[in-house]
Amino acid sequence: MRAVSALVDSHIHLYEYGDSWVKYCSGRYSMIAVSDDLTSSLETFDICRRCPHAVPAVGIHPWNAGRVSVEDSLKAIEKLVSEYNIYFLGEVGLDRIFHPETFEIQRKLFEGFLRIASEHRLGLSIHAAGAWRDVLDLLRKYEVAAVVFHWYTGPLELIDEIVNEGFFIGINPALFIQKKHEVVVEKAPIEAILTESDGPYRYRGLSLGPELLSDLLEKISQLKHVGVDEVFEQVARNFSKLVSSVRR
Template sequence: MLFDTHCHLYDAAYDADRPAVLERACAAGIGRMLCPATDRQSSEACVELARHYDGIYAAVGIHPQEAGRVQPGDIEAIRRMAEQEPAVVAIGEVGLDYHYDTPARDTQKEIFIEMIGLARDLDLPIDIHDREAHGDTMEILRRYGKGLRGVFHCYSGSLEMTTELIRMGFYFGFTGTVVFPNSKRAKQVASRIPMERLLIETDSPYLTPPPYRGRRNEPAYVRYVAEEIARLRGLDVEYVTSQTTANGLQVFGIAEDV
């Protein structure tokens, strides 16, 4: 069984054929999917999907790109969902994204720190988005993240950063970008991280791996990530599959048979 630990199943890209996408995922052996939110509305949508489909779980939270659009009551609503909905297994995706100039870095940091507080209060793992913001992400985790556990999704850090994060208790998600022929650093890091901290994900509908690059991504394609990691590490794909699934169940506290 495969576990796609990061797929935006509520995205409008699936509005026309969501049941078919989920059926293909099932047929491809994807037994678990974690659907991460980016704001209050998508948090509600993730919870809704997780309520209706076996094997789908939700993360609720505010993505750094949405940090400037938070309305009064949004954070309280997210807290309530995380407290009351059994399908919510993490706070995410939250973090910092310095690829674009907006929203202001201070706004992003403020919301990130607030989301870390929520994860700690509720004793939930955190699903971190860190794009071109390694320095500040680490500084905030060192300062506010004591006792926190979780995942760096679409991990792009160095081996040095990895060592510190392993000590802090984090796991590392790899997407279809690791399959791209020119992703040298991601391939290097994915081949060196301890197997028991490795996760696979699609970040659907984005980051589609070859051979479907350029088209819409979907959870069924997470097997291309598993195959590439197996190739990089000289392992059987069955072993990569079962180990990454076990890791995902472990970090998100999901029972094996549901």
């Protein structure tokens, strides 16, 4: 019965929808609303105050690392976390593919976020394009407990290690067209899968958003040879497990 749980969107840039974020807040979706910088962190927190179905995640996207002061950003985000009792950071991480030129700054920023996550017992929504191994090693170093590898397209041999740490693998509607993502679904155990939209984002002509989550479940169910209701329930359980492991 689908009435009991909602569709899981473990990674959505809700603030980017402007005022129309409201349409995703009917209870049809359970979301982690991620941010990209300090301004959007504040916006996201404000939206989530009015939307009980979205958990706010604050932070600086690795693509923005070259544009900010690492020290000031970390201070500001840690202040937000403490003052407003926020329990997720995101979208944070490392990117060797799209912004290799700022990698060292990204790493300083990300290590700062990991220290904050470790001290405040926070969950993380991670961007790790081309830096999957670097990120996993750092997560272990800082003993972070609750993690989603958003839109995982990393090495298949890393999946077992990620799952053994109790971390989650984010699966995106790009699955309809991205072969690399399809093999990830085949390899990852369903107990470690979380669905996400990454909306609003355009990927190879596909307009990513929560509207695609239902079809995404269908596609996962076909690839895993498991009934769609079972996938739906398992993903909902995975989401509850993730959120309840850090919620205070």
